[in-house]
Amino acid sequence: MSGISKRAMAERRRSDSFYNYGSTVRKTEYEYLPERRTEQRSVPSVTSSKEPETEIMYAAEQRRIPFKALRNFVFIAVLFAIFAFVISGYASISAANLENQKLLKNIKELETDQEILELSLRQSRDLTVLQSRAEQLGYSFAESDQIRYVEIDVPEDVAAEEEPAGFNIFDLLDKIRSVFN
Numbered sequence: 001m002s003g004i005s006k007r008a009m010a011e012r013r014r015s016d017s018f019y020n021y022g023s024t025v026r027k028t029e030y031e032y033l034p035e036r037r038t039e040q041r042s043v044p045s046v047t048s049s050k051e052p053e054t055e056i057m058y059a060a061e062q063r064r065i066p067f068k069a070l071r072n073f074v075f076i077a078v079l080f081a082i083f084a085f086v087i088s089g090y091a092s093i094s095a096a097n098l099e100n101q102k103l104l105k106n107i108k109e110l111e112t113d114q115e116i117l118e119l120s121l122r123q124s125r126d127l128t129v130l131q132s133r134a135e136q137l138g139y140s141f142a143e144s145d146q147i148r149y150v151e152i153d154v155p156e157d158v159a160a161e162e163e164p165a166g167f168n169i170f171d172l173l174d175k176i177r178s179v180f181n
Contacts, residue, residue: 123129134140
């Protein structure tokens with residue numbers, strides 16, 4: 001077995017029997033494979049016996065093959081463009097969602113800061129806190145002899161503040177009453 005190659009052993013196994021009797025030579029599998037044919041296109045000649053319409057149709061068929069290849073290329077390019085557009089859309093949506101998440105996080109932080117500031121403002125305006133702070137500083141309530149009243153003289157040339165123009169129900173009622181009187 002050492003003198004026989006692996007290829008020869010494989011050929012023997014493929015044959016009907018292991019031994020080769022007589023001069024009969026069995027063909028191996030690769031001898032049965034068909035030969036590759038090369039495509040031969042005939043070029044229409046002026047002296048051919050074919051009709052002119054047939055020659056034009058044959059020429060059109062020859063041109064159709066590159067057209068099919070071009071059509072397939074365009075189809076693939078359009079599909080690629082559509083997929084690229086869809087993916088870019090998803091990317092922009094993802095970026096917008098990320099930005100929204102950042103803004104929501106910032107809003108929550110600002111709301112907590114606002115609550116803390118409102119709480120400190122409420123505490124600073126609380127009367128009990130003000131009274132205790134005043135007592136710490138040595139202040140007390142004013143007695144009646146310590147209270148002074150101030151009168152302010154308003155010059156006549158200063159115009160009084162007018163109420164903003166808006167809907168006044170009493171003016172409307174006066175107008176309705178004046179119509180019926």
